[in-house]
Amino acid sequence: MTRHNLIPVADPKTAAEVIANIKATRARLAESYKRARSSMAQLEATAERLKRIERINVVVDPPTPAVEIKTVETLQAEAIEKAIDQHAAHDVIRIASDMSPASYLRQLCRDEGVDVEWVTGNSRTDAVVKVRWKMIAAVSARFPKLSLPELGRIFGGKDHTTIFYALRKMGLR
Missing domain, CATH: 1.10.1750.10 (DnaA protein, C-terminal DNA-binding domain)
Structure with missing residues (x-):
């Protein structure tokens, strides 16, 4: 949530007061604009640093693939599950074709x-x-x-x- 610096201003009575109010508002807006530009520049610099770090990590430290070692029992269980799934799918197709x-x-x-x-x-x-x-x-x-x-x-x-x-x-x- 942004906090606005609101300055209570009475209704201007003369043209000089109106001009002074306009100049003060412009000055406040210019200051806000400078702060926003500064913040934006900092964000861009941080993003650039992160990109460089990511490039370094990719070049220096490539990820190693994970190797999963399976037991014979696990392989047998997976083969049985696959056969059951294929059989069930065949039954569904056969039933659907009879509809x-x-x-x-x-x-x-x-x-x-x-x-x-x-x-x-x-x-x-x-x-x-x-x-x-x-x-x-x-x-x-x-x-x-x-x-x-x-x-x-x-x-x-x-x-x-x-x-x-x-x-x-x-x-x-």
Whole structure:
């Protein structure tokens, strides 16, 4: 927080007093400007010194890479974890490929924390429409062979032109 040196001044009565007040204000501003310039010069000098020190440290003392030594048990445990992760990912991909477009929409709604009825309903509020567009784009990307009328039926009987508009707004068509 800066502290201002406020000088109580009575209303000037003559032109000479006005001129004197202006000169005093200019002098105070000039002094503040000099202090700021001096502080700035000190900061720049400090920054330059830090840059030089960093350059010296980089040239003189390069960092040594840390080498981690692992036991056989650790390597085996990591291999098992990796195999489990790969197996789980394969199961997720297999399950996802078995989904229907409607069940995929339900999954998206669950992930987003919204009701399917909210997305497939007739509301035209901005928040609902933006989420609906996002869902239409996701279902269309996941199931590219679906026609616009089919997508419209999934989204509560929307017209194919509504689906086309949503995809266009999301940059997919």
